[in-house]
Amino acid sequence: MESTIVKSVNYNAYFGDNHVVKDVNIEIPRNTTIAVMGPSGCGKTTFLRGINRMHELIPGATAKGQILLNGEDVMEMHPIFVRLKIGMVFQRPNPFPNLSIYDNVIAGYKLNGIKLPKAEKDTIVEHSLTRVALWNEVKDSLTKKGSFLSGGQQQRLCIARAVAMEPEVLLFDEPTSALDPISTSTVEELFHELKKNYTLIIVTHNMQQAARVSDRTAFFYMGELVEFDDTKTMFTNPKDIRTQNYITGRFS
Amino acid sequence: MSVAIKYRIGKSTVFQALVMVLSFACVVPLIFILIYILQAGITKINWHFLTNLPKPVGETGGGIANALVGTSIIIATASVIAIPFGILCGIYLSENKNSKLAYWSRLCIDILQGVPSIVIGIVAYFWLVKPLNGFSALSGSVALAIMMLPIVVRSTEETLLLLPDSLREAAYALGMPFHRVILKVIVPCGISGILSGVMLSVARITGETAPLLFTAFGNPYLTTDITKPMQSLPLLIFNYATSPYNDWHDLAWGASCILLIWVLLLNIFTKLITRKWKVQL
Numbered sequence: 001m002e003s004t005i006v007k008s009v010n011y012n013a014y015f016g017d018n019h020v021v022k023d024v025n026i027e028i029p030r031n032t033t034i035a036v037m038g039p040s041g042c043g044k045t046t047f048l049r050g051i052n053r054m055h056e057l058i059p060g061a062t063a064k065g066q067i068l069l070n071g072e073d074v075m076e077m078h079p080i081f082v083r084l085k086i087g088m089v090f091q092r093p094n095p096f097p098n099l100s101i102y103d104n105v106i107a108g109y110k111l112n113g114i115k116l117p118k119a120e121k122d123t124i125v126e127h128s129l130t131r132v133a134l135w136n137e138v139k140d141s142l143t144k145k146g147s148f149l150s151g152g153q154q155q156r157l158c159i160a161r162a163v164a165m166e167p168e169v170l171l172f173d174e175p176t177s178a179l180d181p182i183s184t185s186t187v188e189e190l191f192h193e194l195k196k197n198y199t200l201i202i203v204t205h206n207m208q209q210a211a212r213v214s215d216r217t218a219f220f221y222m223g224e225l226v227e228f229d230d231t232k233t234m235f236t237n238p239k240d241i242r243t244q245n246y247i248t249g250r251f252s
Numbered sequence: 253m254s255v256a257i258k259y260r261i262g263k264s265t266v267f268q269a270l271v272m273v274l275s276f277a278c279v280v281p282l283i284f285i286l287i288y289i290l291q292a293g294i295t296k297i298n299w300h301f302l303t304n305l306p307k308p309v310g311e312t313g314g315g316i317a318n319a320l321v322g323t324s325i326i327i328a329t330a331s332v333i334a335i336p337f338g339i340l341c342g343i344y345l346s347e348n349k350n351s352k353l354a355y356w357s358r359l360c361i362d363i364l365q366g367v368p369s370i371v372i373g374i375v376a377y378f379w380l381v382k383p384l385n386g387f388s389a390l391s392g393s394v395a396l397a398i399m400m401l402p403i404v405v406r407s408t409e410e411t412l413l414l415l416p417d418s419l420r421e422a423a424y425a426l427g428m429p430f431h432r433v434i435l436k437v438i439v440p441c442g443i444s445g446i447l448s449g450v451m452l453s454v455a456r457i458t459g460e461t462a463p464l465l466f467t468a469f470g471n472p473y474l475t476t477d478i479t480k481p482m483q484s485l486p487l488l489i490f491n492y493a494t495s496p497y498n499d500w501h502d503l504a505w506g507a508s509c510i511l512l513i514w515v516l517l518l519n520i521f522t523k524l525i526t527r528k529w530k531v532q533l
Contacts, residue, residue, distance in 0.1 A: 057424060059350060083427035090425075094418040097531045098440045108426040111436040147532050158422070165426065 005030040005199050006051060006169060011065035013046050013055055020046045022223040023065070028216075033191055033200040035214035035231065037207060039251065043223040044203045048171050051201065052086040053079040069169070084108075087162030088171040092178045093154030095146030095161070102142040104157055105129060108165040128164040132156040132190055152183020159190065163198075170194065172202040176209065188213050207247065211235050219243045286512070293509025296502050305474060306488075309497055316507050318474040322389065322482040326468055327454060329393035329478060334400035335450055341401075342408025342446070343434055349413075358409075365402035372398050373463035381467055389475075389482035392468030396460060400453040407449020411442040416533065444529040451522040455515045461486035485511050 006028040013021035021043040028034055036044045049055040050063055053074060067074045074082045095104045096111075105125045109116055116124070125142070129135040134156045138149070146157055155175060162170055176184040191200055191213045204210050210217050211231060218228040219240075227234065227243045238244045245251060300315055307314030341357065348354045376395035381387055415438060423433040439446065464470075469481040470491060485507050493504035 052425065054421065054425060057421070080427045080429055083425055088425040090418060090421060092418055094416070094422040096419070096422065096437060096441075097533050098437075111423065111426065111428055111432055113432065145532070161422075161426070 007068040009066040035210035038220035042220040087167035128160040293505040296506030318483040319488040330396035334397035338404025345409040346412035370462040387469035387481040389478040395463035403453035411445025455518040
């Protein structure tokens with residue numbers, strides 16, 4: 001298997017005339033955890049949303065360049081296939097409020113009209129919830145609505161929902177910024193587990209988090225990818241002065 | 253305490269009292285109407301009244317079965333026409349907030365809401381009654397459907413706009429196509445608001461008389477054929493209340509009472525549905 005799973009070639013993204021991601025070239029190896037950090041408005045979230053073509057859902061948003069998934073350009077693929085292979089978890093937990101916990105986990109199948117035998121569904125639900133360390137907490141209340149859970153549990157439910165589709169890549173858009181510290185550390189521990197099976201790309205505002213959870217870190221500034229290196233190297237010996245200034249807290 | 257502060261407290265008290273008195277005053281007309289119509293009409297309602305046709309002048313008794321059946325059929329037909337269009341248009345408006353088409357259809361819907369019902373009746377008359385050479389329940393239903401449309405569209409749109417974007421994103425991120433996002437996520441989450449809009453629009457057209465005057469026209473006999481003239485409660489009230497016969501006045505009072513109870517029940521039912529099916533976001 002090829003070691004690069006996601007690769008961007010001269011990727012540019014725009015909101016109308018506003019050029020928010022500029023010529024990003026990056027190669028992301030399989031089964032690694034990538035942290036994407038940078039100050040607000042640096043284009044990191046937009047780049048992330050470009051990977052599974054969520055960017056284009058915003059009116060006026062356009063993109064140029066290539067995003068390759070296993071060597072195949074996602075811009076040429078139907079967005080639905082792209083999003084089945086590249087799962088996403090958002091900043092705020094967003095379980096479907098009309099569905100039970102059980103149905104939330106298999107929402108990707110259920111709402112897409114994919115019929116599965118009951119036994120298989122049960123397996124997927126248990127397996128996915130176990131993966132996100134939520135099974136023991138909710139196994140007795142699977143029929144309750146997803147919104148009945150706490151914020152941290154909801155976020156793990158959303159991760160389970162993405163995991164249930166068995167994607168190759170999981171995108172996280174500041175997944176812990178709406179969570180309390182304890183839930184945050186639970187989710188961070190999850191990343192270590194999930195990385196065994198998936199490639200994780202995590203946009204984060206929090207440098208400590210990037211340092212804690214990732215193998216490699218990408219630093220975005222003003223829409224450009226300034227530096228992409230091993231997390232350790234990046235935090236101990238950054239090459240670019242802008243990275244250095246950001247890490248040492250001279251701007252944020 | 254200084255005079256200035258006392259004066260301010262006094263003003264505040266007067267204002268509070270004013271707010272209370274005036275809001276109570278809003279309820280008074282409704283209470284009077286209810287009492288008046290119930291007093292005059294409730295004694296006329298019995299099984300015979302509900303299941304019999306009106307008697308010719310000079311004979312006592314008789315009922316409003318034809319109007320009950322007619323109203324039900326006309327409203328059901330209008331709903332079948334207006335609800336799908338209304339909900340789909342509402343979905344379009346909420347999903348494409350800023351498109352040109354949305355701007356213009358929103359404008360048209362708002363104007364349509366302000367068009368007097370008699371004008372809509374005339375339009376239905378020229379579109380359907382004249383070309384088809386005859387009054388029909390169907391033409392009345394079309395007129396009523398046009399009146400329902402703005403209410404359904406606007407309530408659907410407003411309900412769906414309240415749903416957070418994160419919900420749509422969650423659905424799209426799972427690889428769902430547009431129609432499934434709408435049908436499986438957006439509509440189910442907003443169903444209580446959509447339904448309450450639908451019910452209120454039904455309540456609204458139930459009492460409409462003007463558009464039916466020269467479309468459904470009225471009919472002293474029972475019919476279920478929507479291509480024929482049909483009786484309806486508001487038409488019956490209009491015709492019988494303005495007649496010189498006491499027996500017919502009684503029928504009109506009874507019918508008014510039924511109409512009022514129907515609208516009241518529909519409103520209560522709407523409240524219940526909204527509460528029961530409300531999706532906690």
